[in-house]
Amino acid sequence: MEDNGSVSASNITWKDIEKAQIKIMEEGFRACYKKDSKFIREYAGYVNRLRQEENPDEYVRNIAMMLFPNEEAYNNRMTRYRKWHANKKNILKSVENLYKLYYELSKEERPMLNNDISNAIEDAIQAES
Secondary structure, eight states, X not given: OOOSSOOOGGGOOHHHHHHHXXXXXXXXXHTTOOTTSHHHHXXXXXXXXXXXXXXXXXXXXXXXXXXXXXXXXXXXXXXXXXXXXXXXXXXXXXXXXXXXHHHHHHHHHSOOOHXXXXXXXXXXXXXXX
């Protein structure tokens, strides 16, 4: 997985999601969260559930679609996280990384919109002429 901001959804695996979740927990401990805090328990639960899945790559793709059916959902969630973690920059950076991975996965899985379909049809027709 690349860390330069340009992540291809086809390269994102459940292991990348797991690493991002664990990184959030690490930053939480650095910020003096206790292991029984809601924040740490929440992310520990995510990792535990992911590890128990029979097909973890399919699971993270389903979670991505549930979290981010569209760009507005992504922007709304990130606005909330930026407010919540405004004074905890390292946690925020880790959270942004995790949800960027999920967002990239969701874009790959979304059905095409009618306008996108029309454009794709025109592109395919043009490619054949």
